[in-house]
Amino acid sequence: MIILKTGQEIAKMRRSGEIVASVLKRIGEVARPGVATSHLDKIARRMMKESGGEPSFLGYKGFPASICTSINEVVVHGIPGDRKLSSGDILSVDVGVKLDGYHADAATTFVIGDVPDSAKKLIDVTKDAFFAGLDQARTGNRLGDISWAIQNYVESHNFSVVKVFVGHGIGTQMHEEPEIPNYGRPNSGPLLKEGMVLAIEPMVNEKKAEIEILEDGWTAVTVDGGLSAHYEHTIAITDEGARILTE
Numbered sequence: 357m358i359i360l361k362t363g364q365e366i367a368k369m370r371r372s373g374e375i376v377a378s379v380l381k382r383i384g385e386v387a388r389p390g391v392a393t394s395h396l397d398k399i400a401r402r403m404m405k406e407s408g409g410e411p412s413f414l415g416y417k418g419f420p421a422s423i424c425t426s427i428n429e430v431v432v433h434g435i436p437g438d439r440k441l442s443s444g445d446i447l448s449v450d451v452g453v454k455l456d457g458y459h460a461d462a463a464t465t466f467v468i469g470d471v472p473d474s475a476k477k478l479i480d481v482t483k484d485a486f487f488a489g490l491d492q493a494r495t496g497n498r499l500g501d502i503s504w505a506i507q508n509y510v511e512s513h514n515f516s517v518v519k520v521f522v523g524h525g526i527g528t529q530m531h532e533e534p535e536i537p538n539y540g541r542p543n544s545g546p547l548l549k550e551g552m553v554l555a556i557e558p559m560v561n562e563k564k565a566e567i568e569i570l571e572d573g574w575t576a577v578t579v580d581g582g583l584s585a586h587y588e589h590t591i592a593i594t595d596e597g598a599r600i601l602t603e
């Protein structure tokens with residue numbers, strides 16, 4: 357069942373979303389060559405605590421950190437640790453915060469030092485694919501319109517959408533219905549309604565779509581070693597169109 361949110365609930369999620377946005381902004385400032393991903397996790401955790409929120413991811417199915425840090429060929433769910441960032445890396449950071457009972461979730465891929473234009477293009481296409489999907493997030497459309505717009509945009513740039521991970525509804529639970537695949541057919545799936553709050557999150561691979569999970573049970577990597585980028589916002593569907601809650 358897709359749980360519709362009231363204006364009051366959306367306002368609460370906006371407050372969780374503001375924390376998410378400020379954490380991502382700070383991480384973007386701090387992430388430089390030589391900085392360990394565990395340091396970014398520490399900063400995120402402290403910021404969440406200071407703002408009265410809690411990390412949505414810490415302890416989720418046993419996840420050991422407050423944010424996900426996914427470098428280069430890591431698609432999602434990278435665990436922060438001792439690894440230091442190097443110039444030329446791309447770093448996807450996924451942040452979830454629960455405040456006053458409501459979650460918000462967003463992700464961005466950052467460039468570290470000098471990265472090749474091909475990597476920048478992957479990051480840009482991933483972000484623009486999110487906005488292509490967002491354009492379709494309005495009452496009267498169907499969920500498949502969002503999915504199709506993302507897939508179409510990505511594939512028109514000769515990149516691949518990851519299929520095994522999907523976006524999701526969000527609210528008092530971090531993952532609610534519906535699932536939002538980054539591929540699909542237009543005019544299919546549930547009708548979009550006012551009060552739906554969705555985490556739309558294209559995950560885009562430079563080469564093939566296939567991924568595998570490393571032995572830690574979390575880290576998802578591209579099978580062919582190609583780069584992967586991620587871009588996500590939590591958005592609310594209102595009668596005036598879609599509203600991003602995590603910026």
Ligand code: MG
Binds near residue numbers: 461523524555557588
């Ligand atoms: Mg998400």
